Amino acid sequence: MGRYVARRLLQMIPVFIGSTFLIFAMMYALPGDPVRALMGDQAYDPAVVASIRSDLGLDQPLWQQYLTYMSNLVQGDFGTEIASQREIADIIAQAFPITLRLTLFAFTFTVLVGIGLGVIAGLRPDSVRDRGLLALTLVLISMPSFVLGYLMQYIFAFQLGVTTATVQDSENFGDLMLPAIVLGSLSLAYVARLTRTSMAENLRSDYMRTAVAKGLPRRRIIGVHLMRNSLVPVVTFLGTDIGNLMTGAIVTEGIFNVQGIGKTIFDALTRREGATVVGIASLIVLVYLLTSLLVDLLYAVLDPRIRYA
Structure with a gap:
């Protein structure tokens, strides 16, 4: 049973990475610009917008943005919302x-x-x-x-x-x-x-x-x-x-x-706060994976014929 649980936990890693990457890519593909939306209808300088995007790393390729996000996520850093400048971890802790x-x-x-x-x-x-x-x-x-x-x-x-x-x-x-x-x-x-x-x-x-x-x-x-x-x-x-x-x-x-x-x-x-959406979606993906593992373990409790090597 212990080996089965360890194997399932290892299998969760690529599933989690693949799921979060798909969500991250879909947010990347959405039209619009969060920095531009932050300025509303007022006049803006394109150079200022480009500078802010560069500071936030939004001008980087998709794969580089994803690697940066995942490296921060492993350390418990969900990022910061662009509009409110609030920590996404605090937003999730309040709503989740x-x-x-x-x-x-x-x-x-x-x-x-x-x-x-x-x-x-x-x-x-x-x-x-x-x-x-x-x-x-x-x-x-x-x-x-x-x-x-x-x-x-x-x-x-x-x-x-x-x-x-x-x-x-x-x-x-x-x-x-x-x-x-x-x-x-x-x-x-x-x-x-x-x-x-x-x-x-x-x-x-x-x-x-x-x-x-x-x-x-x-x-x-x-x-x-x-x-x-x-x-x-x-x-x-x-x-x-x-x-x-x-x-x-x-x-x-x-x-x-x-x-x-x-x-x-x-x-x-x-x-278009992609980091917030990906952060919440990552927690939901973890819930899916953990409940799936729990269900597999409950099979052996409900049906004695089921055993895991």
Whole structure:
């Protein structure tokens, strides 16, 4: 197991470098000039703009800018925003925990409700509750997140008055409940359908009939034998879904005025602050890689047949 973890950690290095380079190259290819945008509509001297670009290293080739950025990133230096002259590390430290709280809230909602609904429907396939779950999840999958967000605002904020339309305190879990539900609704639909399908298939397996024939208690048959095998594909989906929730939070944060990385990325793209976008994207890539490793290790816990050399 230790060798497997070490090998996976080494494999993360080229993946991380390749991912950050692609993001860096896309920011480099975007039209516009952050130094020119800093001056607004006022008259400017092209020589002054060229001098500032030279001081910031923006006149260097792409590969040289990337090497400089990565060498600073290894030392913990994310750079400085051109417009605000703030340290990007401070900006990320302020916005990232908010999005992380929102993501964890949405993830918990997805796991508890999604798996719970999937188990209830999967134990009785083709029943009324099974068809009801499939209909509900189909509605959630087909509805864009911004439509669901405005609908939830209209119902719970404007009609029922149980919450505010926008988040007043991004550090308050109560204020984050509604955007977390909106953020996790699409993932909940997929988790519920995946759990239901996996449960229904495993119910017809030979090992289930053997467990029933042995006279094992129903709680043990479902909780130990059926659930452990049925949750393997669900865990695979949930492992990658953490990163999807963090990136999907950009739209949800805009709807509910959450001051997280979504608003930070949007403002950075507007001002063409490439270093800010790449810094946040690098953290999200790390989240993807670490959760992928964690999912692979959980396979051996859920399924004893899986072992790593």
